Amino acid sequence: MMDELLSGLLRSIADIDDIPTDGAYNIRKDGEGMARRSTETVQITPKSGKPGIDVRVAPFSKADRVHIPVVITKTGVNDLVYNDFYIGEGADVEIVAGCGIHNSGCEASEHDGIHRFFVGKGAHVRYVEKHYGEGDGTGERILNPTTEVHLSEDAVCEMEMVQIKGVDSTLRETTADLEAGAKLVILERLMTHGAQTARSNVEIRLNGAGSTAQIISRSVAKDSSEQVFYPRAVGNAPCHAHVQCDSIIMDDAKIRSIPEIAANHCDAQIIHEAAIGRINNDQLTKLRTLGLTESEAEAVIIEGFLK
Amino acid sequence: MLELKHVSFQVGDAHAQAEILRDVSFTLKDGKFFVITGPNGGGKSTLARLIMGIEKPTAGQILLNGRDVTDLDVTERARCGIGYAFQQPPRFKGLTVRRLLSLAHGSDLPEDACCAYLTNVGLCSRDYLNREVDASLSGGEVKRIEIATLMARDLEVAIFDEPEAGIDLWSFSMLVQSFKNLSRGRHKSVILISHQERIMQLADEILVVADGQVRARGSRDEMLPRLLGQFEEDCGFRAKEVTAQ
Numbered sequence: 001m002m003d004e005l006l007s008g009l010l011r012s013i014a015d016i017d018d019i020p021t022d023g024a025y026n027i028r029k030d031g032e033g034m035a036r037r038s039t040e041t042v043q044i045t046p047k048s049g050k051p052g053i054d055v056r057v058a059p060f061s062k063a064d065r066v067h068i069p070v071v072i073t074k075t076g077v078n079d080l081v082y083n084d085f086y087i088g089e090g091a092d093v094e095i096v097a098g099c100g101i102h103n104s105g106c107e108a109s110e111h112d113g114i115h116r117f118f119v120g121k122g123a124h125v126r127y128v129e130k131h132y133g134e135g136d137g138t139g140e141r142i143l144n145p146t147t148e149v150h151l152s153e154d155a156v157c158e159m160e161m162v163q164i165k166g167v168d169s170t171l172r173e174t175t176a177d178l179e180a181g182a183k184l185v186i187l188e189r190l191m192t193h194g195a196q197t198a199r200s201n202v203e204i205r206l207n208g209a210g211s212t213a214q215i216i217s218r219s220v221a222k223d224s225s226e227q228v229f230y231p232r233a234v235g236n237a238p239c240h241a242h243v244q245c246d247s248i249i250m251d252d253a254k255i256r257s258i259p260e261i262a263a264n265h266c267d268a269q270i271i272h273e274a275a276i277g278r279i280n281n282d283q284l285t286k287l288r289t290l291g292l293t294e295s296e297a298e299a300v301i302i303e304g305f306l307k
Numbered sequence: 308m309l310e311l312k313h314v315s316f317q318v319g320d321a322h323a324q325a326e327i328l329r330d331v332s333f334t335l336k337d338g339k340f341f342v343i344t345g346p347n348g349g350g351k352s353t354l355a356r357l358i359m360g361i362e363k364p365t366a367g368q369i370l371l372n373g374r375d376v377t378d379l380d381v382t383e384r385a386r387c388g389i390g391y392a393f394q395q396p397p398r399f400k401g402l403t404v405r406r407l408l409s410l411a412h413g414s415d416l417p418e419d420a421c422c423a424y425l426t427n428v429g430l431c432s433r434d435y436l437n438r439e440v441d442a443s444l445s446g447g448e449v450k451r452i453e454i455a456t457l458m459a460r461d462l463e464v465a466i467f468d469e470p471e472a473g474i475d476l477w478s479f480s481m482l483v484q485s486f487k488n489l490s491r492g493r494h495k496s497v498i499l500i501s502h503q504e505r506i507m508q509l510a511d512e513i514l515v516v517a518d519g520q521v522r523a524r525g526s527r528d529e530m531l532p533r534l535l536g537q538f539e540e541d542c543g544f545r546a547k548e549v550t551a552q
Binding site: 218288289292300301305306 | 359361380381382385386390391393396397399400401402403406410411413439456460
């Protein structure tokens with residue numbers, strides 16, 4: 001059995017309390033591999049010469065689930081990890097990643113995960129990454145993920161990246177390139193509070209005919225936190241892309257949203273939308289007419305918005 | 308029972324003031340179906356917002372079952388059993404129809420109950436339960452969901468502000484039927500702000516508000532002929548016949 005702290009962090013980031021009873025997994029704790037299992041269709045091997053793992057999903061394997069959570073429970077840990085995912089042709093897999101930091105000390109704890117995805121022809125990947133921080137120490141909780149996605153012909157990748165609470169500083173770099181017929185959906189949800197800062201840079205290159213991409217970013221900035229979004233979609237072929245950034249701003253927070261779209265082909269259709277605003281008064285009033293207090297109404301609106 | 312005693316509402320500052328409602332008094336007894344009608348800009352919606360507590364009267368009192376609720380805020384009035392369906396309901400990103408109905412009801416609503424409320428307002432329920440109440444819904448759909456949120460509550464007074472606006476003719480007939488059932492159902496009394504003759508036909512009593520004042524009040528049988536006739540001359544207002552929108 002795991003201790004309470006560890007299972008709490010795992011619950012927050014990967015919806016598991018303990019070591020999973022089925023499927024492949026790799027659990028990393030305080031900069032070291034803690035538990036690992038491969039299955040017939042999902043091979044997980046440690047990298048040699050640098051920290052991290054290779055995850056290989058067999059071609060045409062169906063509905064596999066892989067958990068690769070990272071937890072940091074000590075103060076002053078600086079964990080850099082390289083994880084590569086090789087998804088075989090026609091495979092169907094769900095990867096649940098995520099990082100939880102409990103820092104009750106005074107030194108910063110940081111995890112920088114560098115993830116590369118090589119998705120084979122016609123394969124389907126669903127990737128969920130949750131970031132979470134807790135602990136009453138003064139040490140910062142820092143997460144700087146870099147994600148690189150290469151989608152072969154007709155591959156589909158759906159990525160859900162969530163950071164809801166407790167991360168003091170984050171710099172997220174995401175890049176993707178898409179071959180013909182490939183599809184990428186990125187749903188990013190972010191909430192910052194206190195004096196937190198978050199920056200997310202995304203660059204999607206649609207290189208193949210018929211490729212499609214959708215980037216949806218929803219964020220809430222509270223207190224004196226600051227957020228910057230810089231999503232870019234570049235169409236190099238007949239393709240469709242839609243970038244949507246929506247933010248709720250509260251208190252003394254600051255948000256910058258800089259969606260950029262570029263077309264290098266006359267049949268590239270790319271749209272962007274961006275909006276920043278406070279919670280609409282009519283929404284609050286409507287929920288209050290149902291018997292909710294103002295703060296309950298605010299919580300319902302934020303919960304829905306970030307769902 | 309809802310009572311308004313000499314309620315007035317002014318807006319503006321020390322330099323310029325506008326009187327939206329002036330000395331409005333009426334009593335709405337339990338079990339009654341009350342229609343408020345009158346020309347646009349006459350103060351009907353303001354009256355509804357004052358009853359709900361969204362606006363505070365500048366003079367007068369509002370009593371619910373004998374209790375003075377004038378100083379209660381929106382949340383407190385909602386908890387006392389006052390409900391209000393907005394004329395232009397707000398939209399919510401990420402909030403599903405089912406969640407909104409459950410919030411209105413006060414606890415998680417089973418799928419069957421949600422479906423029944425949606426069917427009552429002319430929506431094919433299963434298609435809507437998990438849809439978000441956001442910009443993907445048409446104005447008419449949002450409006451019907453708004454009406455359903457009130458139907459999901461047990462209320463002392465339910466106020467519907469122009470429920471027919473934006474609703475097509477087919478759904479309108481269904482809606483009229485739903486309001487008929489409502490008057491015998493879970494709400495003790497119903498206030499409907501409307502210009503439609505077919506809605507007025509449901510009323511026990513009709514109140515005409517124009518230029519911020521109660522211009523006339525009476526039973527349906529007494530008021531409807533007047534509204535369809537001479538009121539046109541009295542205050543430039545005539546009830547609308549139902550037409551396809």
